[in-house]
Amino acid sequence: MTDHDWIEIGVLDDIPRLGARIVERSEGDIAVFRTADDEVFAVRDKCPHKGGPLSQGIVSGKVVTCPLHNWNIQLDNGEAVAPDEGCAATYPVRLEGDRIFLSLTPNEGCPNT
């Protein structure tokens, strides 16, 4: 885990439960989600379907529903829930107390960064 380029982005309470905030980047925004039980996930803010901003969707469990056409994307691996097919890249996140750290190097497995 040491070779990650961790950056501190804020604290847990900056993100509403069952909500998201974005980390703005010139290469494309990253959505940082907070679940009901305070897990945090980072997913590229771009739905694999038509590029909708996932950060604006409704979060339930570990799934976000894209606001444009209701695709469901899994927060932990970025995969679309079947029968839809596609993925959005995910990014490593870790918590230290309530401080949130994000790595800008995407997890492997999905080309849509």
Next chain:
Amino acid sequence: MKEKLVLIGNGMAGVRTIEELLKIAPDKYEITVFGAEPYGNYNRIMLSPVLAGDKTIDEIMINDLQWYQDNGITLHAGKEVVSIDRKERKVIADDGTEAEYDRLLLATGSNPFILPVPGNDLDGVIGFRDIQDVESMLEAARKHKHAVVIGGGLLGLEAANGLMLQGMSVTVIHLMDTLMERQLDEPAAKMLQKELEDKGLHFLMGAETEAIIGHDRVEKVRLKDGTEIYADLVVMAVGIRPNIELAKKAGIHVERGIVVNDTLQTFDPRIYAVGECVQHRGQTYGLVAPLFEMAKVCANHLAMMGIGRYEGSVTSTKLKVTGIDLFSAGDFIGDENTEELVFQDAARGVYRKLVLENNRIKGVVMYGDTIDGSWYFDLMRDGTDITDFRESILFGQAHLGDSGHGEANRVANMDDSAEICGCNGVCKGDIIKAITDKKLFTLEEVRAHTKASSSCGSCTGLVEAILASTVGGDYSVAPHLKPVCGCTDKTHDEVKAAIRDLELKSVREVMDKLEWKNEDGCAKCRPALNYYVIATWPKEGLDDYQSRFINERVHANIQKDGTYSVIPRMWGGGTTPDELRAIADVAEKFNVRTVHVTGGQRIALYGLKKEQLPVVWKEFNKRGMVSGHAYGKALRTVKTCVGKEWCRFGTQDSTHIGIELEKMTWGSWTPHKFKMAASGCPRNCAEATIKDFGVVCVDSGYELHIGGNGGIKVRATDLLCTVKTEEEVLEYCAAFMQLYREDAHYLERTAPWVERVGLTYIKERLIDDEEGRKELAERFRYSQQFAQDDPWAERAEGADAHEFTPIKKVG
């Protein structure tokens, strides 16, 4: 250790139960399946197309052997269970194979009924039930010429058609005077018989079989009246009998079928039964839809989530008999308490009959054009009072322009490239491919896989028709009472009643109290729950913004590129130079690319970034303009004409009444968007008769119109009443909106709501019950006290700042 579940009967009902179970409790059981036939699970409904040569056996397999392996299921194919030892809790097959169970599921299906006539055991006398029967028929067709089918019901006619297509000369012997008497009335049956005769089938009606004659193989069939018919093959299709022998031998209570309760348990609670072998509340079923409903409930109970109950099914038959469209449902014969509506056009080969009792549909028969079958069926199941559209009901639902697919109603004649779903760009061929490749059976499944009819829904009828023709007609219709979503079994009405009666004041409380299956609900139910909570408890209810769709959460409309549009309110469609100047200034200041005049007499600015919204709103606020709620399931606009202030035809001050209506109703949340209009005379320039609530001024006062819609499905309003004063207009409007807010389901526009509950009911509540009307209006005004704060002003002052700013900017 896992419990052991044994399934006897590797057919559609049993395996469907296993599939449902694997969806909700994949690790609960170690599963063993016994099937008498040496195959995986196949779609029995499709045997007719196999016989007709339209499909192969491979194409009708639902679960191949690999599926059982993948799911860790032990399959004993070709082994028939011969006894159940309930004491030792094990089953024994004909080859001695034994399997122990903690729970046992019986899905032994049914057997064809073989007439007790001499010669019924000769070679060449068969039923029409399984793959082996089909193979025997195909074999006979290769070697022989003459076939007799005994029984002119659905199965018999399908067999006859298939054999004819395989080159045989086929005679159908039917005991009754008309075909398919359990599904069709006499006129429809006669049309069917004529069409089948034109295709080359022979019929002997009112004919009773006395004996089947032959040495080793069948040679002739003799009727009671002495007539003899040559036959190299006899197919008995006179009905099916639930297969209850095994259960009976094991001492399980049986009558006509294996008797089960509402959770599909037999008298031995460890033993369940589903499918055609079952007798539930005195009924047995032979169609797929009920079997699937049973499977769902049974799987729930096996998974220990036993809140679902099977309460019987209302079935319909929508068939493809040799390319002929038929639909029938309910009591289509009627009695002394019923009346009939009949439409008959012999030249086009179209016949429809509705049987009504107290203006509610009791039964339906359709022949020729069946596209409206599912609509009639819904009206029948919902017990809708059809008084208000009785005069046009026979012409079907599509007689007013559905946008998107115009006249393209005849699915069968459509090309594969014809677009069915205009919203999602899905063609007929795509749908058929998904249905066959992915083995889909229900409308919901087709929606999930193809998106067809999942957006505006106007092509639902077409998609159902394609589903019906592709899976063999007997597709699975939606269950009668639709739950809110997959997170619960509760219906919208049940949820609303609970929120009111149990005083549930937040989305969380509702999901906890009503035992939601998914901890956080989903994107479908949470917005509905949130609406119900705040509509029921306008003061105390907790408005959960995380449960609102993004547009309502940020008070702007999200666009396809993730930017937003902003539409300030223009009261009653009027504006001033100052307001126009304000809009121009904002548009210039923020470099707005598109400025557009909306259909609701306002001006919209497009392409704003989310971060810009609070700043834009602040600018508008400064210039006296507020949120137009163009983004909400809420009061949108009140469109007006200039009325008598200017117009030489104007009868009343329509602009003034429009502004008053908007001032009273702005800010209110509704089940779906709500639009109004006020026209100054019957020329109706404000198009008030396609609005949710429309006012048409006349010389003597104001006509009030309700339930109109100019969108997907154009619906002109119904006239509610005529009133004399502006005060009355406002009171009726408030009462109507409140009734809609309290009564309708979330995401149900007024038009379908009015059609569902009936204009008569709305008149009872708003006109006949003066006291009730005043109370409704009062409740509306009470609720408005908590709703009329400009959401833009709050956010311009810093509320919900986290919504509009990134948590961090990098790079």
